[in-house]
Amino acid sequence: MPEAATAQAVTATIGDSEFDRDTAVTLREPGVYDIDLSAGWTIISAVNGGYLLAVLGRALADALPHSDPFTISAHYLTASQPGPAVIRTDVVRTGRTLSTGQASLFQCDDEGREVERIRVLASYGDLDSLPDDVRTSAQPPAFPPIDQCFGSGDGPAPVSGSSAITERLMLKLDPATLGWALGAPSGKGEMRAWFGLADGRDADPLSLLLAVDALPPTAFEMGISGWVPTVELTVHVRCRPAPGPLRVSITTRNLAGGFLEEDAEVWDSQDRLVAQSRQLARVRLG
Amino acid sequence: MPEAATAQAVTATIGDSEFDRDTAVTLREPGVYDIDLSAGWTIISAVNGGYLLAVLGRALADALPHSDPFTISAHYLTASQPGPAVIRTDVVRTGRTLSTGQASLFQCDDEGREVERIRVLASYGDLDSLPDDVRTSAQPPAFPPIDQCFGSGDGPAPVSGSSAITERLMLKLDPATLGWALGAPSGKGEMRAWFGLADGRDADPLSLLLAVDALPPTAFEMGISGWVPTVELTVHVRCRPAPGPLRVSITTRNLAGGFLEEDAEVWDSQDRLVAQSRQLARVRLG
Numbered sequence: 001m002p003e004a005a006t007a008q009a010v011t012a013t014i015g016d017s018e019f020d021r022d023t024a025v026t027l028r029e030p031g032v033y034d035i036d037l038s039a040g041w042t043i044i045s046a047v048n049g050g051y052l053l054a055v056l057g058r059a060l061a062d063a064l065p066h067s068d069p070f071t072i073s074a075h076y077l078t079a080s081q082p083g084p085a086v087i088r089t090d091v092v093r094t095g096r097t098l099s100t101g102q103a104s105l106f107q108c109d110d111e112g113r114e115v116e117r118i119r120v121l122a123s124y125g126d127l128d129s130l131p132d133d134v135r136t137s138a139q140p141p142a143f144p145p146i147d148q149c150f151g152s153g154d155g156p157a158p159v160s161g162s163s164a165i166t167e168r169l170m171l172k173l174d175p176a177t178l179g180w181a182l183g184a185p186s187g188k189g190e191m192r193a194w195f196g197l198a199d200g201r202d203a204d205p206l207s208l209l210l211a212v213d214a215l216p217p218t219a220f221e222m223g224i225s226g227w228v229p230t231v232e233l234t235v236h237v238r239c240r241p242a243p244g245p246l247r248v249s250i251t252t253r254n255l256a257g258g259f260l261e262e263d264a265e266v267w268d269s270q271d272r273l274v275a276q277s278r279q280l281a282r283v284r285l286g
Numbered sequence: 287m288p289e290a291a292t293a294q295a296v297t298a299t300i301g302d303s304e305f306d307r308d309t310a311v312t313l314r315e316p317g318v319y320d321i322d323l324s325a326g327w328t329i330i331s332a333v334n335g336g337y338l339l340a341v342l343g344r345a346l347a348d349a350l351p352h353s354d355p356f357t358i359s360a361h362y363l364t365a366s367q368p369g370p371a372v373i374r375t376d377v378v379r380t381g382r383t384l385s386t387g388q389a390s391l392f393q394c395d396d397e398g399r400e401v402e403r404i405r406v407l408a409s410y411g412d413l414d415s416l417p418d419d420v421r422t423s424a425q426p427p428a429f430p431p432i433d434q435c436f437g438s439g440d441g442p443a444p445v446s447g448s449s450a451i452t453e454r455l456m457l458k459l460d461p462a463t464l465g466w467a468l469g470a471p472s473g474k475g476e477m478r479a480w481f482g483l484a485d486g487r488d489a490d491p492l493s494l495l496l497a498v499d500a501l502p503p504t505a506f507e508m509g510i511s512g513w514v515p516t517v518e519l520t521v522h523v524r525c526r527p528a529p530g531p532l533r534v535s536i537t538t539r540n541l542a543g544g545f546l547e548e549d550a551e552v553w554d555s556q557d558r559l560v561a562q563s564r565q566l567a568r569v570r571l572g
Contacts, residue, residue, distance in 0.1 A: 073407060119388070232520070
């Protein structure tokens with residue numbers, strides 16, 4: 001019993017976790033924030049786009065009178081690097097129930113010039129103020145139990161790639177969408193995984209911005225092994241997630257002309273559809 | 287024969303049509319454009335959100351080195367009125383294949399102060415430069431032939447509402463999604479229609495921005511008759527549409543907490559999925 005109690009006590013909490021420390025922004029002057037982008041959220045050497053969105057989302061939560069991102073759209077301009085960055089925010093409009101803001105993240109190039117990495121436009125509100133009505137017709141996708149899904153540490157089918165982010169995530173892939181890792185992609189534009197933070201921190205609206213862009217790309221299951229950089233990503237946060245692991249399902253219906261869309265749905269432990277996202281990504285056909 | 291030839295000759299063309307005249311912007315100074323928002327694209331008294339997006343899209347097509355919107359995200363701030371407006375654009379980044387820009391539309395209030403109506407962030411490219419590969423797994427939705435669908439002028443089930451925009455659109459609703467107009471909504475979050483411009487102008491990437499927001503809201507088929515104002519709308523234009531009428535299908539999976547998402551797919555006469563969009567809208571439950 002004492003040991004179990006100790007294990008509970010060291011589980012990270014919202015506000016005191018790797019994710020919170022690595023997305024924390026420091027106010028430099030009104031509307032301007034500093035951050036040191038962590039190397040802990042990279043895939044190969046690229047900083048994960050969902051982590052970047054969470055960083056910008058946190059700056060806007062501070063700059064705006066409302067704290068929850070209801071809808072946030074990001075355009076990815078140049079590749080971010082781990083290290084110092086500055087975020088400049090602009091309050092576009094404040095209203096009683098919704099506020100709209102804009103934010104850009106900049107890093108300095110080798111000659112000390114600021115280069116813009118990503119720009120977002122977002123409308124924020126208060127999720128706790130929303131009425132309880134739920135008339136969702138969507139159903140959660142069928143998922144095997146978490147202990148029948150596979151993570152980066154599981155043999156005999158380890159997820160490939162030496163990425164720092166895998167150490168920070170609890171990502172357990174549905175074996176039905178793991179064919180790519182075995183050299184036998186299904187051909188379907190589907191990827192599904194149980195998702196959490198490795199240190200046990202529960203999900204909140206900001207970590208949902210990470211969750212929608214944390215799975216291997218659907219392109220892998222369509223037999224495409226190359227890089228699939230995000231051009232634009234929009235996330236709708238629809239409900240504060242309940243404690244416990246999330247289920248994330250991503251799908252692609254339209255791979256054409258060197259681009260594809262990736263739609264994500266995030267379901268919480270109470271079977272609520274807590275976030276929906278869509279991104280446009282480039283794809284190099286092999 | 288001469289009469290038919292004459293009828294052909296008066297069909298509007300891309301560049302010479304109601305839509306082109308009413309979305310035309312006039313360069314005032316570098317990056318700044320004037321427009322007189324037409325009262326011809328209103329629903330009751332509100333200026334249609336898709337028409338506004340097309341206006342901003344046209345300004346960005348002029349301001350950026352690329353002419354086709356690949357992905358454009360709009361946040362709707364305050365209700366636009368027919369009449370004069372100014373658009374201020376900002377070139378965020380220019381690249382070889384993609385350029386990113388921002389644009390805001392302002393109108394003056396009664397005291398002459400500029401009020402921002404809508405802000406967009408968009409990445410533009412050249413649709414004609416894309417490779418021809420199509421690996422779309424999506425199938426066009428089943429549609430009845432156009433002569434079995436219903437428009438605002440068709441009895442015995444005319445589409446209600448006296449809206450100027452109905453005179454400018456060829457909108458023929460699938461009877462399977464017309465229950466709301468007969469007092470018997472299906473309860474499903476679906477709406478489907480054949481779409482064109484009333485003067486016969488064919489579709490282009492800019493008119494696709496109108497097409498995704500031109501149908502009655504899915505909320506009507508879910509038994510909700512109130513206003514469903516758009517908070518945010520993102521459109522991906524994936525292919526230059528072929529001549530001929532478009533098929534537009536919109537769906538809602540998640541109506542909860544006073545908000546809903548509306549996803550649109552636009553298919554052209556060659557069965558190409560030419561545009562995808564998603565919007566977040568507020569809904570007043572009746």
